[in-house]
Amino acid sequence: MAEHKRQPDFEARIRAKAAELGFVACGIARADAAPRTAERLRQWLGEGRHGDMIWMAEREHHRGSPAGLWPEVRSVIALGMSYAPAADPLRLATEGERGRISVYAQGQDYHDVVKKALKALGRWLAQEGGGDLKVFVDTAPVMEKPLAEAAGLGWQGKHTNLVSRAHGSWLFLGAIYTTLDLSPETAGRDSCGSCDACQRACPTEAFPAPYRLDARRCISYLTIEHAGPIPIEFREAIGNRIYGCDDCLAVCPWNKFAAAAAANLAFQPRAELTAPALADLLALDDAGFRQVFAGSPIKRIGRNRMVRNAAIAAGNSGARGLVPVLERLREDDDPVVAEAAAWAIGRLGVSA
Structure with missing residues (x-):
């Protein structure tokens, strides 16, 4: 389907397809919807708070904005896949002879799972809507969290991770950059309040x-x-x-x-x-x-x-x-x- 023939409810169809592929959260933002990202990243790097993660600084110009990585991008589809744990993540705190592994790493490698679903959604998007696209999960120079906030998936909490009203702190994030002009969502609103x-x-x-x-x-x-x-x-x-x-x-x-x-x-x-x-x-x-x-x-x-x-x-x-x-x-x-x-x-x- 060519881009100019897209149906009026195309964004709703994107969300439905994303849910079919295992994403519990899907939102859309304009490519320029998180304008302060580059400034905040520059300050963080300037303070040396990235430690040994030299790749953060080496590709700062790509991370600062979607257009910095791909000038043709017009819209960003932000996606979240839940890994909410059934057990209390803190339950092993007093079991000294046992090691504690972060919840996200106890199952299958999320890179593989999320990337496979992103590619499937990308193929569908190209077929149904046209345009060019790129898919990203974690390893690319993409600032997923501010983009997810801009797309309405949640907000960056005081711990700097994304927080969702529906899925809490347990989301793997992915993104699709596209040349399509898609209708954006309302950005997520900070709901941390006075909680610390x-x-x-x-x-x-x-x-x-x-x-x-x-x-x-x-x-x-x-x-x-x-x-x-x-x-x-x-x-x-x-x-x-x-x-x-x-x-x-x-x-x-x-x-x-x-x-x-x-x-x-x-x-x-x-x-x-x-x-x-x-x-x-x-x-x-x-x-x-x-x-x-x-x-x-x-x-x-x-x-x-x-x-x-x-x-x-x-x-x-x-x-x-x-x-x-x-x-x-x-x-x-x-x-x-x-x-x-x-x-x-x-x-x-x-x-x-």
């Missing part, structure tokens, strides 16, 4: 102010993006978190409206990732790591970073039974792993 639960919940005080995040202090950044030794000042606060952190999301009151039944089945947690034993993680070699985390977003951090994280958690566990495997890791080929193991042994009160 997410700010108070952060174990490492990663929020210098509401709506501002210092990634260098964020446990998700430290356990996933940061490749070197984790700074000593944050190790105790990390507790038993070995991949990511859900604390600021989990305490958001809007999550009471998020139904786990809405979550894509692909994101149901794998049994071995819901509460892994630190002893098992500390014993992983490269082959074992690849086997355990095949098909998971965790696979991208590699064995060394995961074992480093598990060693930090072991040091916080109080479990001296982990010392023998930590002793072996003191001789690990990776100096970062070896240092983390030595720290953990000392923390457990065992002399060298």
Whole structure:
């Protein structure tokens, strides 16, 4: 169907097709609907709050606006896929010998699931509406959260993540850039009010102010993006978190409206990732790591970073039974792993 023959309800048909493909949220924004994004990104980068994530700065000019990445774009279709958990994300906080993995990483790799659905929607859109398009999920230089807010999916909360009235904090975001002129939605309105639960919940005080995040202090950044030794000042606060952190999301009151039944089945947690034993993680070699985390977003951090994280958690566990495997890791080929193991042994009160 050529673009000029599009039916008057075309935007409603887009939303219906998106729902058919597993998206629980779909909205449309003009490509220039989030004009302050570039300014805020520039300030954040200028303050160095992106830490080791150098790719954020390297493609700043592409991230600042949709047109910065693709000048021909006229509209953005923002989409959300639910991964709302059935269990309390904070339930393992006191189980020191078990590792805590962020909810989003306990199931199938969201990149694959969301990208497949985006491509299917893109093919439908090209057939039914014409025009050119590009699809994006997470890895591209796209600022999904301000675009999702502009498209009416929700608002960026004080923890800087998107919050939806219907789905809380548990949405994977994707975007389709298109040359079509589509009717935009009303932008999401901030409904955080006076609540500061997410700010108070952060174990490492990663929020210098509401709506501002210092990634260098964020446990998700430290356990996933940061490749070197984790700074000593944050190790105790990390507790038993070995991949990511859900604390600021989990305490958001809007999550009471998020139904786990809405979550894509692909994101149901794998049994071995819901509460892994630190002893098992500390014993992983490269082959074992690849086997355990095949098909998971965790696979991208590699064995060394995961074992480093598990060693930090072991040091916080109080479990001296982990010392023998930590002793072996003191001789690990990776100096970062070896240092983390030595720290953990000392923390457990065992002399060298």
